[in-house]
Amino acid sequence: MxxxxxxxxxxxxxxxxxxxxxxxxxxxxxxxxxxxxxxxxxxxxxxxxxxxxxxxxxxxxxxxxxxxxxxxxxxxxxxxxxxxxxxxxxxxxxxxxRSFDDRAVVEVGDYRVTFDRDRGGVASWYDVAQDREWINRSDENQFAGVVHERVAADDRDQPRQLLYRYDDDVDRRLVATGAFEPYDGFQSDWPARRERPTDVLDHGVAALPNGYEIRQRLAMPSFPSPVSLRMVLDESGASMVVEAAWEMGLETAPESTYVTFPFALSDPTPYVDVGGQAMRPGRDQLSGTCHDSYTAQRWAALEGDGRSVTVGCPINPLWQFGDFSFAAGRSTGEIDRALMLGWVTSNYWDTNFRARQPGLVRARYHVHLRDDPFEEAEAHRVGLAAEHPExxxxxAGETGGSPRPDVDRTAAIFLDLPEPPVLVHHVRPEDAAPIGSQRRRGDGTADRIAVVLRNASDAPRRATIGPGVLSVDVVDAAAGAATEPPSDADAAPIGAEMSDDEVEVALGARELRTVLLRCSSRSNR
Incomplete structure (x- = not known):
């Protein structure tokens, strides 16, 4: 200080x-x-x-x-x-x-990154030490590229019928027989027209204290505005943040937009974060569920050739793998092409939702390369870090004009929390009651903190919560993410116990547990 x-x-x-x-x-x-x-x-x-x-x-x-x-x-x-x-x-x-220059190649860490001055995005992400390329340079889609997908039916009154067609005979047969029959009206052969940026209007590279920033403006004739693309390489060269922004107009015809990531991985296996668990499309899905697209909690990943890549997606959760696959009717999650498609916008629905989506569109993805096979705990780190990029x-002056005693030091921890594969979903005061709760603030529980933990592994774990600025004492524990944390101080803790000023919590494989702690400041000890 x-x-x-x-x-x-x-x-x-x-x-x-x-x-x-x-x-x-x-x-x-x-x-x-x-x-x-x-x-x-x-x-x-x-x-x-x-x-x-x-x-x-x-x-x-x-x-x-x-x-x-x-x-x-x-x-x-x-x-x-x-x-x-x-x-x-x-x-x-x-x-x-700080100033920008127009160089096309940046060398950082063990990597040499080449940016495409003609089509935009990244042309090559080359690992010099391993003599390996990470990007599939033969793919028609650029790395960090933008694709505008539309139904190729400009002269059709109801173009969405090319995506999905409902047979009225299904209703008539239901009335006649009283038996519901499965029906899939999606048209896998619908005609698609996909457009990509036609030119790079601006390109600039500038050094940052922790890496490089690259900005591009891309001509996209089918958008009302150019695409603004920002890429940030960290000092290791193995991580890149990709941000894209563009304006959407008043178009009501069916359209989707994507940010594309073609990787040079053979025999790829995708993974998706589903509620804090690594789900393998196809292998870990129920029969009959959708294989065309997926919704991720915090990240999606690919593995192949003994390598892996994890992409954090804090604001854009939808993904397609292998190819553009809306309405494809896939029966398996297997893919033969290491292409990740961040699905940013779509209005393919035929409902009473507003069809046009005007205004600014934002996308942000955090790409992390790894020279090792996929590891779930590491993927969770990537996803969580992507939620806190800055x-x-x-x-420190608030309040009262001088620092409080418990922050008057160089650095400290609040609590010593477990790390992945144990995930910390929430740390919140018990009296921060959720919407619909019957508890009211000011009921004397302000010194209690609810910590929600999930074991994101297939083996039992013992998680430890230790003191920092705050001391801890276990009050209770319960299975699940309780919206009303257990508050009976006389109840015997379930699966949690004190040991040398720390709380030890027993977690079964993939188990979710809420721990209620009583905390107090240790600043005067």
Missing amino acids: SDDPETDLLVVNPLPWRRTQSGPVPRHVVRPRGVAADPTAARHFQDRDRSRSTPAAFDNGDESAVFGTDGYWLPPTELPGFGYAVVSAEELLTLDD PLVQT
Whole structure:
């Protein structure tokens, strides 16, 4: 900490493992409005940085539009798991001297990445150390490319009937016989027209304290606006964040949009995060369920050639694998092509939903390469980290004008939480009652915290919750993610016990359990 606590910042890591983070810090955090002694001051702007949350700002090439006229950047900072580090505002960077150039190749870590100056996206992601290419360069789809898919039926009054057709005789037979018969009206041979960017309007590469940022503007004649593409390579070269943004118009004809990721993996096996579990399409599905597309909780992955790639998808959960497969009627999850399609938008439905989808569309994917076979625990790390890609920063001066005793240190953890394969779904005060709850705030349970754990493995585990800034004492435990955590302090804990100031929780394979803890500050101990 510096000599002036008012300039100190708390950088918080909400995830249970140690991380090194670097990224933008809103200027309202560094120079908050109001005064520290007034908790009602206009500090709600601290997490609002309009230019940072508007990807369309990539278009104009103006640094102030993306980083703010006086924004800041946190240099690479090591953060303890589920804890914080204290950083002086004087340590922040301003990136005033940052500039973009038009190079097409970036070498970082063991990787050489080549960007396509003609079609956009990434042309090659080459592992120099292993002498291997990660991208399928012969695929018609670009890596980090955008595809606009439409039904090729401009002259048809009801083009959606080419996607799905309902036979009225089904209803008549149901009335006549009283027996329902399975019916699949999807048309697997529907005619598709797919368009891709035709030109790269702008291309720029700039160095960051923790890697490189690449921006492109792509001409897309079928969109009302160009596509804004932003890619961030980390300093290892094995991870890339892909962000895309474009405007959709008032079109009501059936259309879908995708961000494409063709990988150079043979005999690929896909995986999808379904509720905190790695599901293998086809193998782990019920008979008769959909194999054409999948909804992921936090990530999707491919494995092949003893290698694997995991893609975190914090805001775009829909995926297709192997090929464009809407209405394909697949009977298996097996694929022969390592193509991941992030399915961003669609209006293929024939219901009373509004058909047009005007306005800004955003997509963000976090791609992580791995020279080892797929590992579920690691995939969960990727997915969770993708939900917290930028530093979580708060001024240390609130409230009262001086730091509280329990944060007056260089770094600390709040609680020592288990790491994957045990997932921490929630850590919340017991009195933070959910909607519909009968419990009211202020009922004397404010010192209790509910921790929801899931064992994301096929073997029993013992998870440990240890003290940090907060001491812990187990109150109760119950199976499942209880919306009303167990609160009877006299009840015998189920599957949880105290051992040397730590809480040990027994978790069966794939089990979900809620643990209720009584917590108190350890700052004066």
